[in-house]
Amino acid sequence: MVDGSGRGGTEFWxxxxxxxxxxxxxxxxxxxxxxxxxxxxxxxxxxxxITASMYLGFxxxxxxxTMGDVQRIMYFHVAAAWNAFLAFGVVAVAAVLxxxxxxxxWSRVVYASAEIxxxxxxxxxxxxxxxxxxxxxxxWTWEPRLTTTLLLWFIFLGLLVVRxxxxxxxxxxxxxxxxxxxxxxxxxxxxxxxxxxxxLHPQVITVSGFALPPRMVVALLFSFGAFTVFYLWxxxxxxxxxxLAEDVAALRERLG
Amino acid sequence: MDQDVTxxxxxxxxxxxxxxxxxxxxxxxxxxxAPPGGSGTPPLAADGLRHAYGFRHVLxxxxxxxxxxxxxxxxxxxxxxxxxxLAALAxxxxxxxxxxxxxxxxxxxxxGYVRRRIGLIGHQSFLFDELTAEENLTYYAQLLGLGAPAxxxxxxxxxxxxxxxxxxxxxxxSRGMTQRLALCRAxxxxxxxxxADEPTTGLDPEAAARLHGRLAxxxxxxxxxxxxxxxxxxxxxxxDRYLILAGGAVTDTGSxxxxxxxxxAFAVHYARAVATGRRLARQRAALRAPAVxxxxxxxSAAGGIPSDGWPxxxxxxxxxxxxxxxxxxxxxxGPGAAVCVPGGAVVRAVLFREVRLWWRGRERLGAxxxxxxxxxxxFGLALDPTTVDLRPVFAGVLWTGLLFAGLPxxxxxxxxxxxxxxxxxxxxxxxxxxxxxxxxxxxxLAGFALAELVLVPAFVAILQxxxxxxxxxxxxxxxxxxxxxxxxxxxxxxxVARALGPAAGGTLPLVSLPLLSPVILGTVRVVxxxxxxxxxxxxxxxxxxxxxxxxxxxxxxxxFPIVADA
Numbered sequence: 001m002v003d004g005s006g007r008g009g010t011e012f013w014x015x016x017x018x019x020x021x022x023x024x025x026x027x028x029x030x031x032x033x034x035x036x037x038x039x040x041x042x043x044x045x046x047x048x049x050i051t052a053s054m055y056l057g058f059x060x061x062x063x064x065x066t067m068g069d070v071q072r073i074m075y076f077h078v079a080a081a082w083n084a085f086l087a088f089g090v091v092a093v094a095a096v097l098x099x100x101x102x103x104x105x106w107s108r109v110v111y112a113s114a115e116i117x118x119x120x121x122x123x124x125x126x127x128x129x130x131x132x133x134x135x136x137x138x139x140w141t142w143e144p145r146l147t148t149t150l151l152l153w154f155i156f157l158g159l160l161v162v163r164x165x166x167x168x169x170x171x172x173x174x175x176x177x178x179x180x181x182x183x184x185x186x187x188x189x190x191x192x193x194x195x196x197x198x199x200l201h202p203q204v205i206t207v208s209g210f211a212l213p214p215r216m217v218v219a220l221l222f223s224f225g226a227f228t229v230f231y232l233w234x235x236x237x238x239x240x241x242x243x244l245a246e247d248v249a250a251l252r253e254r255l256g
Numbered sequence: 257m258d259q260d261v262t263x264x265x266x267x268x269x270x271x272x273x274x275x276x277x278x279x280x281x282x283x284x285x286x287x288x289x290a291p292p293g294g295s296g297t298p299p300l301a302a303d304g305l306r307h308a309y310g311f312r313h314v315l316x317x318x319x320x321x322x323x324x325x326x327x328x329x330x331x332x333x334x335x336x337x338x339x340x341x342l343a344a345l346a347x348x349x350x351x352x353x354x355x356x357x358x359x360x361x362x363x364x365x366x367x368g369y370v371r372r373r374i375g376l377i378g379h380q381s382f383l384f385d386e387l388t389a390e391e392n393l394t395y396y397a398q399l400l401g402l403g404a405p406a407x408x409x410x411x412x413x414x415x416x417x418x419x420x421x422x423x424x425x426x427x428x429x430s431r432g433m434t435q436r437l438a439l440c441r442a443x444x445x446x447x448x449x450x451x452a453d454e455p456t457t458g459l460d461p462e463a464a465a466r467l468h469g470r471l472a473x474x475x476x477x478x479x480x481x482x483x484x485x486x487x488x489x490x491x492x493x494x495x496d497r498y499l500i501l502a503g504g505a506v507t508d509t510g511s512x513x514x515x516x517x518x519x520x521a522f523a524v525h526y527a528r529a530v531a532t533g534r535r536l537a538r539q540r541a542a543l544r545a546p547a548v549x550x551x552x553x554x555x556s557a558a559g560g561i562p563s564d565g566w567p568x569x570x571x572x573x574x575x576x577x578x579x580x581x582x583x584x585x586x587x588x589x590g591p592g593a594a595v596c597v598p599g600g601a602v603v604r605a606v607l608f609r610e611v612r613l614w615w616r617g618r619e620r621l622g623a624x625x626x627x628x629x630x631x632x633x634x635f636g637l638a639l640d641p642t643t644v645d646l647r648p649v650f651a652g653v654l655w656t657g658l659l660f661a662g663l664p665x666x667x668x669x670x671x672x673x674x675x676x677x678x679x680x681x682x683x684x685x686x687x688x689x690x691x692x693x694x695x696x697x698x699x700x701l702a703g704f705a706l707a708e709l710v711l712v713p714a715f716v717a718i719l720q721x722x723x724x725x726x727x728x729x730x731x732x733x734x735x736x737x738x739x740x741x742x743x744x745x746x747x748x749x750x751x752v753a754r755a756l757g758p759a760a761g762g763t764l765p766l767v768s769l770p771l772l773s774p775v776i777l778g779t780v781r782v783v784x785x786x787x788x789x790x791x792x793x794x795x796x797x798x799x800x801x802x803x804x805x806x807x808x809x810x811x812x813x814x815x816f817p818i819v820a821d822a
Contacts, residue, residue, distance in 0.1 A: 099818055151773050158767035162755045168310035175755040178815050182748075182771050185807065189774060189800065253312050 039240065042233035049226035053079075056219035064216075070134040075219050077127040079227040080120045081149075085187065086231060087117030088156065092184030095177035104246075107173040110180050111163045112238035114156050116231060121153045148189050155183040168249055297360035298323045299449050299480040305344055306353035307337075314340045315351065316504040316540070322449075322480040327471055329495035329512065330484045333530055337504045338484045339379055339453055345482060346376045346451050348683055350821070358449065368597065368686030372400050375447025377455045381438040382681025384672070385427035386616040387609070389413055389437050392426060393444065398605035399685040400445045401597035412440040416466070425616070432458035441681065443470060450474055450481040456490070468494060488526060489519035500526060502533020503540075602687040606695020607702075613672065614703045620665060621703055628661035628711045632718040641720035651783035654715045655737070655776055659769070661711065662704050662741065666749040667764050669700055674753070679820060689820035693746065693812045701742035708738060721787075729786040737779025740805030744775050747812050750819050774804040 057075035064071035090113040098106035128146070133139050140146065163176035212220065300322040307315040314337040322328045332338050343349035345356055347363035356363040358370055376382075383392045390409050397405030413422045416436050426434060435458045442450065450471070456464050471481055471494065485491040492498070492512045500508040508529040515522040614621060635653045639646055646653070673679050673696070682692055712734065716723070723730065748768035756763050769776075778801025785794030 151770050154766070154770035158763075158770060161763055161767060162752075165756060170310075172755050174818055175751050178751055178818055179767065179771070181815065182811070185811075186771065186774060249310075253310070 039233070039236050042229060042236060046226070046230040046233040049222075049229050053219070053223040053226040056222050061216050061219035062213065067135050070131060073127050073131045075223040077124055077131060078220060079223040080124040080127060082224050083120040083227045083231045084117050084124055084149075084152070086228065087113045087120060088152070088184055088187050090235075091117060091156070091159075091180045092187075095180035095184070098177045099174060099181070102170075104170070104173075107170070107177065108239050108242045108246075109235075110173075110177050111160075111242055112235055114159050114163065114180065115238060116234050118153060118156050118160065119234075120227075120231070121149065121156070125149060125153065148186075152183075152187065155179075155186055159183060168246060297357075299359055300345065300482065301357040301360075302341075302345060302354065303357070304354035305341065305351050305356070307340055307344065307349065307351045309340075313540075314504050315344070317354070318501070318504070318506055319354075320499060320506065320509075322482060324478040324480060325475045326497060327475060327481040327483060327495040329491040329498045330482060330501055331486070331488065331491070331498060331526060332484075332501035332533075336501045336530075336533070338501055341501065342376070342378075342451050342453050342482065342484055343680070346374055346680075346684060347371060348376070348680055371684065371686035372445050373448040374684065375442035375445075375450040375452075376680070376684050377438055377442045377450070377452040378677055378680055379453045380677035380680075381426070381434050382441065382678050382684075383426045383434065383437060383676055384609070384613065384678060385676065386425055386613055388423050388425050389418060389429065390422040391609075391612060392437065393441060395605055395609050396441050396681065396685065397444055399597065399602060399682065399687050401601070402445060408444065412444060413437070416440050416463075430458070432460060432463065435459055436463050439467060439470070447474070448477075448479045450479065450483075452481065453484045454486065455483060456485070456487065464490075488522055492516050492519065492522060500529040500533070502530040503537025505533055505536060507533035507536075597685075597687060599688060599691045602691035603695045603698070606692055607698045610669070610696055610699025611702060613669070614699060614706075620668065621707060624661040624665040625707045625710050627664075628657040628707065629714055629718075631657035631660055632711075632715045636718045639719075641718075646719045647721055647787055648784070650715070650719055650721050650787060651780045653719065654712065654783070655780050657711060657715060658704075658708065658741075659772075659776065661707055662745060663749065663764060663768065665703065665707075666700050666745045667753055669696065669703070670746065670750040671753040673750075683820070689817045690813050692820065693750070693816040697743055697746040697812070700746050701738065704742055705738060708734070723787075725789065730783060733779065733782045733786050736801060736805060737775065737783070740775035740779070740801060740808055741772070743805070743812065744772050744808040747808060747816065747819075748772065750816065754819055774800055775808065778804065 053075065057072050061072065061075070063069050091110050094106045094109035094113065097103075098110060125146075128149075129139050132141065132146075159176055159179045162179055163173065166172035166176060298321050300320075302318060302320050305315050305318040306313075318337075318341060320328070330338055330341065340349065344351045345363075347356060347358070347366065350364060358366055358374070361370070384395075387395070390406070390413060393409035393412055394405045397408045402408050410419075410422065413419055416439065418433060418436060418440070421429060421433060426437065429437065435455070439455065442452070455467055459467065471483075474481055475496075483491065483495060485494075492515050495512050498508075498510060498512050498515075499506055508525075515525075631653070635646075635649075635656075639649070673682075673692070679689075679692075683689065715721075745768070748771055749764070752764050752767050755767075778797045781794045781797035782801055785792075785797070
């Protein structure tokens with residue numbers, strides 16, 4: 001009833017709910033703890049796809065001529081960047097929907113997707129840093145795309161600070177959504193930064209297609225797909241956990 | 257014992273414009289809004305109001321109706337939801353469920369000229385401590401679109417007997433005087449519905465008598481009032497009807513007439529009704545009852561007392577009153593508020609108020625400027641401009657100082673809007689909150705520009721920067737950055753002040769600096785480009801600065817009302 005839908009138990013305790021008495025309450029919470037089929041399938045899919053993308057990235061794709069094997073970081077670095085953009089795109093859409101239509105569900109999506117976005121931005125920055133050390137001989141450089149990506153990371157960290165302090169207050173959740181909307185307006189700079197300013201960062205995806213050999217394109221596209229499934233699975237899990245935390249907070253409030 | 261309470265509620269429920277509560281309890285088929293003598297819909301009604309703060313349910317299905325010429329006293333223990341109910345009745349709080357109706361029209365959708373006839377006296381004064389009594393009332397008169405606002409303010413103050421204190425800042429006034437000024441503010445536009453949260457707090461007997469006179473005049477003119485009070489004996493004489501709120505629900509209502517002169521008996525009656533409300537609330541909390549009360553609780557089965565309202569099968573009180581009919585109903589004696597207050601007038605009123613506030617708090621402006629100067633000194637000491645040419649780092653260092661000076665000042669200015677719940681007062685005038693933002697933003701811009709007049713030359717002197725060529729391009733670049741920073745900084749300071757409250761200080765830079773970065777980085781690069789006499793190299797940054805500065809001037813049109821309503 002509740003599992004896998006990403007929506008928790010505020011409906012659960014509403015009028016006509018079967019929960020009466022503490023025994024029923026704990027039973028109800030335990031069912032929410034258990035992942036549903038709808039959550040387990042994407043989990044298996046995500047792990048299978050990531051494993052396959054590792055095969056494609058490490059074995060199937062040829063090594064790059066100048067950089068050698070270290071270039072294989074790209075399949076995870078670029079896919080993580082894609083997931084970060086995807087996550088922040090979802091934050092923007094969910095934030096607009098939450099602000100215009102209301103509904104706790106959208107607010108949870110803002111929270112969950114921003115957290116996952118920060119996670120993938122971190123992977124992207126760390127992976128990129130290792131790669132930069134190998135090919136540019138520096139861990140970090142003040143190159144536009146690097147700088148703007150780091151800003152993006154900070155923007156969504158700020159969003160998480162505000163959203164994390166909401167404690168079920170819809171007013172604060174709306175303010176977090178406002179930050180999400182403003183933050184999403186900064187994302188285009190990150191993407192366009194390499195095209196507006198001359199930078200060191202290579203551009204593998206341009207308006208004329210992929211500037212890569214076909215096998216590398218296959219491995220990269222597959223890792224995009226694998227990471228997307230990974231993102232969707234994480235989103236489902238996080239939504240359920242947020243709903244569960246809200247159930248617990250609501251119960252705690254009601255029981256004093 | 258509960259039956260006694262119920263009997264009282266049933267026996268004395270008849271009101272002007274609203275059907276008696278007994279009609280439902282007795283299964284009567286009277287329409288709740290059957291008007292006495294056929295005169296119009298009741299001025300104020302609420303249907304199934306529900307509201308929760310986070311996971312705490314404050315109102316769980318409150319229904320009430322206040323007829324023309326009626327004063328309703330709301331009693332209840334602390335935390336019963338009285339203030340929340342009043343905010344919802346004033347149309348300042350969007351309830352989670354249910355609706356409030358003013359003269360039969362949905363309060364949240366009511367036009368400004370209706371909203372301006374609702375007088376709200378809150379727990380806080382809605383006044384600005386740094387402004388004088390006269391300035392405060394003039395400001396509100398301007399927002400209400402009243403002609404000759406300064407004279408109206410003076411008249412109101414004199415009528416309340418505060419003439420000698422008109423030029424004193426509100427922070428110097430006593431609690432009682434502030435409360436009297438708050439009453440003047442609520443009555444500025446001749447309200448037709450008055451909603452008062454403990455209005456007699458701090459009032460001396462003379463002022464209390466004057467308040468009674470105001471309410472009597474309102475009653476005689478066919479207006480309506482809801483008064484939240486703890487003084488049972490006095491309120492029984494003041495009001496026509498009472499309502500007891502406990503545990504977020506109405507547990508009793510009835511006429512005050514039989515109780516007048518029997519304050520002790522009523523205190524016992526009140527205690528029983530509160531106990532009933534608490535018992536029901538405990539039952540709900542223990543999950544034996546749903547979190548939200550059903551629309552029509554069964555009082556006999558639950559041992560409760562019928563709430564004041566209409567039968568479940570009664571038609572909604574909302575009527576499709578035409579604007580002309582609504583205007584006629586709202587119209588009454590008193591000066592009356594303007595039908596329309598242009599946004600420009602609101603922006604001007606807020607800007608003048610902001611400039612006054614900046615001036616009154618000029619020591620804060622001085623502190624912010626000193627803070628910026630300190631940054632220049634630290635960098636000057638660390639980098640030693642006598643040996644190193646600091647021109648390449650000048651723009652970055654300058655904006656670091658400006659940010660340090662500006663952000664906390666903006667945050668304080670924005671937080672001031674929530675001091676004494678002044679924002680409630682603003683929204684109660686029906687003025688758009690976007691106009692509030694632009695007024696404040698222009699005020700911040702003026703304050704920041706003033707600080708820059710000191711800081712920029714000081715940075716140039718301390719860091720020993722020699723400008724080659726005309727300073728005009730540098731000034732233009734700084735002005736563009738300042739415009740963007742004022743808008744973006746004001747919006748973000750409001751978000752952070754609202755989201756994190758007094759704890760916002762430490763978190764302000766974390767949340768706002770990354771979002772400000774397009775404007776700040778753009779300004780730094782453009783200023784640097786101009787200093788290096790290579791502006792073309794920074795054209796992409798200029799484009800970004802223009803884009804984001806423009807965006808942050810338009811974005812608040814949509815986003816600030818959300819921030820303010822939160």
